[in-house]
Amino acid sequence: MSDPSPATPLHVARTRAVVRVSELGQVFDAIVESSAGVNMDDEHDPEGSTVGFERAQISALLDHARTQLAELDAALDRMRSGSYGICEDCGDQIPPARLEAHPAARVCIACALRR
Numbered sequence: 338m339s340d341p342s343p344a345t346p347l348h349v350a351r352t353r354a355v356v357r358v359s360e361l362g363q364v365f366d367a368i369v370e371s372s373a374g375v376n377m378d379d380e381h382d383p384e385g386s387t388v389g390f391e392r393a394q395i396s397a398l399l400d401h402a403r404t405q406l407a408e409l410d411a412a413l414d415r416m417r418s419g420s421y422g423i424c425e426d427c428g429d430q431i432p433p434a435r436l437e438a439h440p441a442a443r444v445c446i447a448c449a450l451r452r
């Protein structure tokens with residue numbers, strides 16, 4: 338029996354991203370819940386504006402985590418189609434060390450610097 342989910346750096350990173358999106362989603366929901374029923378008049382309610390600020394911060398982190406997850410999913414698609422680890426710009430092999438540090442990398446270091 339072959340392992341259906343090999344622990345490549347890409348799979349590990351994707352699992353982490355899924356956990357992160359889920360955790361941030363829970364934090365976001367908790368903030369929304371705790372602010373429900375709070376006076377919505379932010380301007381005159383210092384507490385309300387703090388909640389708004391926190392919510393905006395978590396929302397930005399959540400967006401970022403979702404973007405990362407989408408990039409990792411795209412990388413997994415490339416792995417399935419056999420184009421994973423090949424630079425999109427020059428067609429060279431992306432060094433394994435770079436893929437370990439950035440599993441969703443689409444270009445080699447030289448091309449990344451040129452961009």
Ligand SMILES: [Zn+2]
Nearest residue numbers: 424427445448
């Ligand atoms: Zn390249």
